[in-house]
Amino acid sequence: MNRANAAQALVADDMIRTADIDINGTAAICDPIGALYLPGSRTLVVSDLHLETGAAHARRGMLLPPYDTGLTLKLLQAALDRYGPSRVISLGDSFHDRHGAGALPEASQAQIMAMMRGRDWFWIAGNHDPDHPAGLPGDCVGALQFDGLCFRHEPLGGTADTAGEVAGHLHPAARVVRRGRGVRRPCFATDGLRLIMPSFGVTTGGLNLRNAAFQGLFHQSLLTAHLLGRERIYSVPFDRLIG
Secondary structure (H helix, E strand, C coil), X not given: CCCHHHHHHCCCHHHCECEEEEECCEEEEECCCCCEEECCCCEEEEXXXXXXXXXXXXXXXXXXXCCHHHHHHHHHHHHHHHHCCCEEEECCCCECCCCCCCCCCHHHHHHHHHHHCCCEEEEECCCCXXXXXXXXXXXXXXXXXXXXXXXXXXXXXCCCCXXXXXXXXXXXXXXXXXXXXXXXXXXXXXXXXXXXXXXXXXXXXXXXXXXXXXXXXXXXXXXXXXXXXXXXXEEEEHHHCEC
């Protein structure tokens, strides 16, 4: 599965149905484009953009269509236009490898610079991109804390002392039965205390929320998957998901 059809989310704002949630006492909005918005602090959060995935594979001799960066940035611009945030947090793996930022096409670099202008911008270090993105401004940090939330790339193990954690890395996805057939979509996963973001990059895959990698991260009785639909979020309790 990939998010190549995520461009379908570029529909008129008045058609979009988001999901209002609470993370450790902080109000947040899950958007079907795959971004999280915190209205109280005017903060937009995205995770796992994996920009320059095609170029990274090409350096290893595997040729993929070189369109991932352009499509992902198109979605990101749509999210910025929709919410007009004063702060943006990119939750790690913003680039597919540590060489991605330095190898950006000039037009893509200029596009990112324009997005960043006039905003506080934080690059959370990821396992794919542990360094500050070459040639780009913004702050690169291992984690960021404010408003009772802690933003990092990889979720800490277990549920103790992780209230307010907002993380990425695992690319959660969920399957439900809709109109008699199974449907699998990327999702926000939260039990109200912690949230794991869907991946934002258009060529990224997803890991089923029932996978063992998620065990122990949530209180399952409180866990909800907020699935990304074309025009809306579908909020489904964990016990209604299928494997």
